[in-house]
Amino acid sequence: MQIKIARDYQEMSKLAADIIADFIKAKPSGVLGLATGSTPLGLYEELVERHQEGLDFSKVTTFNLDEYYGLHAEHPASYHYYMHEHLFKHLNVPKERINIPDGANTDAASECRSYEDKITAAGGIDLQILGIGTNGHIGFNEPGAPFGGTTSLVNLALATIEANSRFFDKPEDVPRQAISMGIKSIMNSRKIVLLANGESKADAIARAVEGPVTEGLPASVLQLHPDCTFILDQQAAKKLTHSRR
Numbered sequence: 001m002q003i004k005i006a007r008d009y010q011e012m013s014k015l016a017a018d019i020i021a022d023f024i025k026a027k028p029s030g031v032l033g034l035a036t037g038s039t040p041l042g043l044y045e046e047l048v049e050r051h052q053e054g055l056d057f058s059k060v061t062t063f064n065l066d067e068y069y070g071l072h073a074e075h076p077a078s079y080h081y082y083m084h085e086h087l088f089k090h091l092n093v094p095k096e097r098i099n100i101p102d103g104a105n106t107d108a109a110s111e112c113r114s115y116e117d118k119i120t121a122a123g124g125i126d127l128q129i130l131g132i133g134t135n136g137h138i139g140f141n142e143p144g145a146p147f148g149g150t151t152s153l154v155n156l157a158l159a160t161i162e163a164n165s166r167f168f169d170k171p172e173d174v175p176r177q178a179i180s181m182g183i184k185s186i187m188n189s190r191k192i193v194l195l196a197n198g199e200s201k202a203d204a205i206a207r208a209v210e211g212p213v214t215e216g217l218p219a220s221v222l223q224l225h226p227d228c229t230f231i232l233d234q235q236a237a238k239k240l241t242h243s244r245r
């Protein structure tokens with residue numbers, strides 16, 4: 001695991017955008033795994049700028065990590081909506097190459113199976129972007145999620161419901177379930193870049209990087225990945241031992 005510590009959020013976002021841009025230039029038909037939340041917003045702004053400067057996404061395929069279960073794509077708090085607003089409406093990724101789990105599919109089991117099949121059919125994910133929850137979750141794989149898990153319908157942890165209530169009118173409106181790629185689906189990606197900023201992530205980052213590898217802290221599994229980079233701002237890195245900083 002490689003650790004890069006950026007001066008601030010903007011530099012973190014630029015470093016991540018550099019990795020994605022270099023990857024797309026090297027492999028124009030590459031498969032990207034994408035995340036939502038506040039963390040990657042700066043990265044997406046950077047990617048939009050780079051597209052305006054000529055970076056071509058016309059052959060790229062994307063897979064998002066997760067979607068709330070029970071929300072339609074048009075719901076303003078859905079991850080379909082988020083991705084469209086913050087990224088896809090500004091880029092030239094063809095619609096048929098954009099993949100996000102369908103949270104409105106009443107047959108969740110079949111949605112999960114077909115999502116996993118689509119990842120396999122695309123040749124697997126080349127470069128997966130991740131955020132991290134304050135409880136160490138990756139995607140919506142909450143503490144206790146099995147390391148062998150593939151895409152499935154999962155229950156959200158209380159900490160996640162509370163953290164994400166800022167995106168909804170009322171805390172009761174936050175869905176209690178989501179469809180999420182599993183830990184195994186994530187670990188199968190050929191390269192992983194995890195972004196974290198802010199003091200609220202410092203504990204989870206220290207445990208993910210320096211603690212034991214345990215299902216109790218899902219991101220700790222990344223210690224076992226052969227090509228994983230954490231890009232952190234100073235605040236998120238502040239509980240790492242000094243030798244890492």
Ligand code: PGA
Pocket residue numbers: 036037038039040131132133134137138139
């Ligand atoms: P955040 O969420 O980027 O909104 O902090 C990250 C996550 O929960 O994975």
